[in-house]
Amino acid sequence: MTKSLTSRQFSIGLTLLAILPPIGIAWFIYLSRWQWLTLFRQPRAIRHDHVLLFILWLIGITSVNLLRAPWRQPAALSGLLLIVLLNLWLLCRQSAQLLSWPQICHYLVCFGGYLTVSGNIFHWLNHWQLLPLWLKFLTGDLLWGYRANADRLFGSADNPNDACCLLLIALAVVLVQMSLRPSSSTWRSRGVIALLMLGIYQTQSRTGLLLMLLMVLGTSFYLNWRRSLWLTGLIGSISWFVLAWLPRSYSWATGWTSRLTIWHDSLQVFAKAPWLGVSYFGFAPQYLNLTGHYVPHAHDIFIMVLASFGLLGGLGLISLIVANGWRLTRHWKSTLPDRRYFALILAVVLAYGVSDFVLSSPQVLMIVLLVMAHYWYVQQAIAVNVDP
Template sequence: MTARLCAWLRSGCPAVASPWGWCLFQLGLLLLPSTVLLASLLFVPALVLGSLRREGPYWCDRWNWPLLAAGGLMLLSCFSAVRADLAWAGLANWLPFFWGFWGFQPYVAEAGARRRAALWLVAGTVPVVVTGLGQLWLGWQGPWQALGGLVIWFMAPGGEPQGRLSGLFDYANIAAAWLALVWPLMLAALVQPGLDRRYRGVVLMLAAALVTALVLTDSRNGWGALVLAVPLVLGPVSWPWLLPLLVLALIPVLLAVLPGVPALLQDPARGLVPESVWSRLSDSRYAGERALASTRLSQWGVALQLIAERPWLGWGAAAFSVLYPLRTGKWHGHSHNLPLELAVSHGVPATVALVGLVLGLLIVALRCSRVGLFDRAWWAAVLVLVVLHGTDMPFFDSRLNIAGWILLAGLRSRIRETETAAVSPS
């Protein structure tokens, strides 16, 4: 049985990847949403194996140059940081993943491997969905322990915040970010051609459970990701009929939440759209409860002031959490926008290098010809993460950080496939 399992795991290994590294990589993806510790114990040797016997060293790939530049600037910023201890510790959120971006590429070097990696992420998300629904509907709560305490699942009773699904994550918005990341991959698994009817039924149930869990996170970003991913995954062929349907479905929502809409239109729309949806989208449930310093607009405004004061090397990692209370009297751990957070911590040049890399990968990968279903879903998952980081910072959760860099590695590999095909003899 073990031999058959190993043989199955080794199947589909990309030509440029180590077979043993490929096995470790797949198992790491399966465990990643549930236990980052065990997943990391698999990913690290996979990364080592993925870094050996490469065509060239790290610095020979031009897509790594922005990472080298940003890494150097981040190191320099530590010497002038407002809190040196936090600044040096904060490098762990970045520098190891710059290596991961390169080291993971052999395992997502082919379309078949990326499809399989996507399905492993989908399978690994099942415990997130099940525990999240159990948390809200059955009253499940942690901590649950396994392997002598090596794996601990903390689950807040009734969700965190109360009434919002958080499951295996610390906060509902982080759970929503993970589910939103996986949603395009789940949708591709559901609509892929040639799938046996019984298997499609199983995937349909999993997809319905994931959508339910994502809705129950009460995350506006998560709800938006549900809509955004559908036309991207189904592709341009579906747009003539899908986009009009989406517009028709969204019109009542917009009428219900936009300020200034006449009551003659807004009242019927609010009667049609569930109150839990329109009140959350319009933020009316918190009207009058939040001080200005607790809003994102205030956080972004202070972040811009800090960037203007130190534009080149920033204030050091995690400086926002130190400086924001001094400026406003309110504590916030981050600025709720990744480019702003990067610029505050490490300066504008490092931010331009990293943001430019991600946007460049998205743009160039989009232009690749003959993009298949799972590559569209892969691209959509990256775009969803990028959009989420415009108003939140889910990458501070290590599981999302790892998954994000694996997705970026897949885009780089897709680009390399196209470049290789363009220069190979016909």
């Protein structure tokens, strides 16, 4: 039952999520199996939880899709996935009372460092000795995506873009820590930043490099705006020379064209069922039928929600973002744990989500749920004016 959950159980799951992803994901699903009972014990708490309301809203849309002949089977699978998501959210919400936010920040940074180190070790091992597929699967070193991406770093995340998003989250934590305590900045923290930036560069994600640059410059301006003006000018003056050395610079135009094509075709899938969508697992088959090419998702969080759950789902997502964004700005100067962590991390996830639907990765999804759960817990503490 939910009361049996301990901090040790959740900590074990987080460790497995980083080192042995499939086992870690299975462990969390196992721990969350009875969490849905919370809804019957505390029904009044539902209206105070925007994430829970959003998930229930998507379940309702998917349930209606079960009545529509073309999408019954994918809708049924999507419904099961959403129920698992519901349980995982309730599990993360409960874990916010067991693990402190500094503990989570420490984990996120260690996770990012592990992605960089393990990615380079796996890359070396794969050149030296071909590892068995079962071991690559357990360690997350099995590429989930196009074979052309095999030379990009992804560590234990199975995909370079997913690894990049996790690395950006870790970098956001370190940069916020530095901005909150400038005097405590040491060579160690700078070394961690350098390690995370190296990992982001090695993922060869164009979006990741842009977000990394914006985050570093933004933090630099916050700490010392005069010095940052010189730094920005220097970067701007050499940008044309640096572009040639950036990862995959030869294919930037091709990559942008490919994204535009996927977004356009995904909107065509959305147009087939504009109100309720084609369900999450119905997207890929419908895209294949429409274009003759297989694409697992829309490579954009907003378009993916529209295609999967229609305008009703899109309105639910916008409502979730607006409601939590309003709360974030309203309580920005609260004496409770600083909002800058949540603001920067969630902004990174949304910004990266414009070019790729990284929430399709259970690893990224679990981390985002964990961050959102702690944000929800802080908001509840603000509501009752009690320090968590």
